[in-house]
Amino acid sequence: MNFDRIREKLNILADAAKYDVSCASSGSDRTNKGKGLGNASKMGICHSYTADGRCVSLLKILLTNHCIFDCAYCVTRKSNDVPRAAFKVQEVVDLTINFYRRNYIEGLFLSSGIFKSPDHTMERLVSVAKKLREEENFNGYIHLKSIPGASDELMYEAGLYADRLSVNIEVPTISGLKLLAPDKKHEDFTKPMEKVKNEIVRYKSEHKIIKSTPKYAPAGQSTQMIVGATGESDKDIMYSAAYYYKTFHMKRVYYSGYVPVTHDSRLPAIGSQVPMLRENRLYQTDWLLRFYGFSIGEILNNRHPNLDMDVDPKLSWALRNLHHFPVDVNTVDKRLLARIPGIGMRSVDKIIKARKFRKLNWDHLKKIGVALNRAQYFMVCDSRHWERRDLDADKIKGMILQNSSGKFRNQYSTQLSLFN
């Protein structure tokens, strides 16, 4: 193996792949077959973290950064003048196996620029996965990118070898897509998703009857949207995320604050700030939808098309709906308990179990890990002390902000700072 050549390629192709946010290795329960190499960990493992704090779990590379498309937001767009490279199939296999044996990674995340045609590219991606599974008896995690416009037959084959498949829709609105990626059609993205979804459903139902049915993309599908590139509202983004969760049974939708990579009049200029706070609020909303039983219309609607920047979406919802509160944590049902700001799902679980034994007071809740600085205005417990004043939403918000600090506070505070 020519290490110097590989090293050059790796630098180019890993650098180009880093804007894909997803690095999850969870959700698959593939086991090690016949004393081969590797298995998948259901909860996923992050083997390292980049200096920007993102998980490094998979070897995330492009097969090639040659591309026939010219999407404005993409660093490997045809018209961008960057060094190009391509891996051979065997080189990717060797790298994956050797990194895996040293416990650097959970598996492979293989994406690619589109060369010649979508089918041609997809075929190459599938052949890497096939080689890993069949020749190397590799049972670790494989995430393949579905190339927009790939044929159903190839998507079917991809699911047999990969744990997760994903297509990045990148631009949340169809009008934005026309503006930034004129070569791509919306249907090119949804067709592979639809195919994979149907196959997953089919394999699941077959598995119920025949236990030996092979796995088909056990970790499901995911997608990614760029935030802050085309001026869409939070409502646009979250409604389209909710649509993908519902229609295509997505395991995850990722939100990626747009990092300017090219000079283009349609996009924010190079050097403009990455909207990290907004990204954070979108993820919080995503969690509220998936785990806390909120419906999208409660958090974002025509009257509130954008999320509050200074408080989290759950607190913001609670402040708009003070008529639900205060509630008694010792009696309230799980659904409403999870809606109290400052109480997360872990605390909900602990509270529900603990209150079977005795009535809980402030001390118990504090030890369990509830963020009382927020929760105290919305709940009562087994104590004579609770918030008796008749406070309105602005007052509560002010008091919470005054008694807490947030890492993004300096980004939206109107207060001028004394030193700097």
Place this chain on the structure above:
Amino acid sequence: MNASTTLIYDGSFNGFLTAVFVAFDEKINVADIQKNNQSQSGLFSETETIFTHVEKAKRVWNGIRNRSHNAISNVYFAFLSEAEGVEMILYSYIQKLMRTKNGKYLDYSDSTVLYIAQLARKVGREKHRMEAFVRFQLTNDDIYFANIEPDFDVLPLISKHFRDRYADQKWLIYDVKRKYGIYYDLDHVEMVSLNLKDIHHNKTAKSDVFTHEEYEYQTLWNDYFKSTNIASRINPKLHTQHVPKRYWKYLSEKKEAV
């Protein structure tokens, strides 16, 4: 009231369970349970040395497990934390567990129960970290070797994970702090103790113990690690929160930072 007694055990988990068995069996008023190498007798208590008895330990293990699977894993994980005085808290945890009918391990409003659950969680987190932060290096004898220095004694907990995953390669994970390791010989995992001349943490100098290719792959990995970083999103605080500095010396991608 009987005079209180301090039980001395050999430091092993089975030894601890035997001590619990003896305490229940002989209705001893336990003052403390201590390891034999760090025992300290109290002014008003007698001491009794416990000899590890696997059968007795097994009865305690099964007794707790019959109450709840969750409780037995909490007990085992919390024991491996090696926290000072954890034996006595575990003893009172087991007493509470046995006294009530069921479900006591879920009473998070009881400070002992909450403490043990939280301690077990800490150990679980360390176990998960070690599954992530072990970095094997290929030696000339074809063994994948790694040193670790975990906060808690997690080797017994991670051995299954590595055995299942790396079934077709020989590997050895050595705990530098506790001076023992686990070795897999393609068949089963066994405990080993080594006379390590030097600890193989990150050095820029190459050792001839490892294959030549080993260093090439480390270079590739370090390059990859650098390439994945997005400079405009840098967040050192978050980074060290996920990868605390105490682990850096065993992570090859951190070679230059150390």
